[in-house]
Amino acid sequence: MWIFGRKGASGFSASSTAEEVAQDIDASGLTAIVTGASSGIGTETARVLALRGARVIMAVRNVESGKEVKENIIKEIPNAKIDVMELDLSCMSSVRKFASDYNSLALPLNILINNAGVLPYSFMLSNDNIELQFATNHLGHYLLTNLLLDNMKKTARDSQKEGRIVNVSSKGYQLAYPEGICFDKINDRTSYVNYRSYGQSKLANILHANELTRRFKEEGVQITANSLHPGVITTNILRHLGFVGGIFKWLSNYVNKSIPQGAATTCYVALHPQVKGVSGEYFADCNIAKTSEVAKDAELAKKLWDFSLDATLSNPIGRYFHLMYPTRLKRD
Numbered sequence: 001m002w003i004f005g006r007k008g009a010s011g012f013s014a015s016s017t018a019e020e021v022a023q024d025i026d027a028s029g030l031t032a033i034v035t036g037a038s039s040g041i042g043t044e045t046a047r048v049l050a051l052r053g054a055r056v057i058m059a060v061r062n063v064e065s066g067k068e069v070k071e072n073i074i075k076e077i078p079n080a081k082i083d084v085m086e087l088d089l090s091c092m093s094s095v096r097k098f099a100s101d102y103n104s105l106a107l108p109l110n111i112l113i114n115n116a117g118v119l120p121y122s123f124m125l126s127n128d129n130i131e132l133q134f135a136t137n138h139l140g141h142y143l144l145t146n147l148l149l150d151n152m153k154k155t156a157r158d159s160q161k162e163g164r165i166v167n168v169s170s171k172g173y174q175l176a177y178p179e180g181i182c183f184d185k186i187n188d189r190t191s192y193v194n195y196r197s198y199g200q201s202k203l204a205n206i207l208h209a210n211e212l213t214r215r216f217k218e219e220g221v222q223i224t225a226n227s228l229h230p231g232v233i234t235t236n237i238l239r240h241l242g243f244v245g246g247i248f249k250w251l252s253n254y255v256n257k258s259i260p261q262g263a264a265t266t267c268y269v270a271l272h273p274q275v276k277g278v279s280g281e282y283f284a285d286c287n288i289a290k291t292s293e294v295a296k297d298a299e300l301a302k303k304l305w306d307f308s309l310d311a312t313l314s315n316p317i318g319r320y321f322h323l324m325y326p327t328r329l330k331r332d
């Protein structure tokens with residue numbers, strides 16, 4: 001039975017906060033990118049990493065709100081090393097620009113936290129003409145990770161410190177379509193169910209971390225990749241769910257985590273020495289957790305990798321989806 005305060009093998013529990021799990025960890029000398037740091041779990045993750053001394057780059061689509069968050073963090077932590085850079089994960093040209101700008105800064109990169117996410121109520125296409133959740137939650141992060149990998153590998157080699165990639169998934173991955181990832185239906189409006197599509201994108205986050213792990217092991221690279229469920233937290237992610245979101249918010253007042261608790265697993269996986277060398281695992285409540293068979297499916301992870309690579313290499317990316325599924329690609 002799930003008990004909120006019960007500690008797992010790590011010594012932490014669902015009620016542990018991000019500050020608690022990161023206590024006494026010296027992250028100075030580490031550089032981290034946190035996507036979606038303008039709100040919710042991402043903001044708290046950026047704050048706690050900065051508190052522990054890491055240099056933090058907040059990768060946000062809304063630079064103004066990112067700057068406000070940064071100012072608030074600096075008010076609390078005057079010596080915080082924190083910067084804001086623009087990144088729209090739903091738009092592959094924005095991802096390319098972010099990575100190119102970042103790499104040209106000659107900054108190292110030890111930790112990449114793929115945290116940003118959306119949960120729209122109805123079917124939406126990104127500007128690249130890809131279903132919005134798959135584009136933002138998975139493809140954008142997939143491309144971002146690939147474009148930053150050389151930097152992470154070099155950083156790990158030069159510093160002799162393990163790099164860490166953290167994919168913020170969700171237990172909602174279990175709600176994905178029965179086939180797992182519906183490669184031929186990603187843009188199919190007629191079969192779209194919002195929570196299933198969200199689950200599909202969150203399953204993709206887990207498979208992505210697993211396939212990264214396989215590749216890193218094969219290459220002998222000193223970088224780990226893990227995924228996690230942060231818990232159920234009342235954040236802005238519910239804002240597009242209307243009435244359903246309202247009911248959920250009301251219910252969650254009784255059962256959910258606070259935002260500091262919601263960011264704990266991310267900070268644990270990103271910083272804690274207990275996680276050194278651990279890769280390809282799925283965490284919840286700051287402990288390794290079990291996943292379903294589909295989330296462990298190595299063939300599916302490889303297929304998703306190849307699909308995502310083909311898609312992100314094609315230019316413009318929407319053309320790839322259009323060529324494969326021409327009749328289904330229509331805007332309202």
Ligand SMILES: NC(=O)c1ccc[n+]([C@@H]2O[C@H](COP(=O)([O-])OP(=O)(O)OC[C@H]3O[C@@H](n4cnc5c(N)ncnc54)[C@H](OP(=O)(O)O)[C@@H]3O)[C@@H](O)[C@H]2O)c1
Nearest residue numbers: 036038039040041088089090116117170232233235236237
């Ligand atoms: N809250 C929960 O109960 C829960 C449960 C399981 C998993 N998660 C996962 O936790 C992660 C963080 O979510 P949250 O609850 O903290 O929600 P949130 O408060 O809505 O934060 C999501 C962040 O993602 C950013 N974002 C959205 N679309 C983006 C895009 N195209 N490009 C760049 N950034 C974008 C948002 O930016 P704007 O501020 O500009 O919108 C925001 O900063 C998500 O991956 C979510 O799936 C949350």
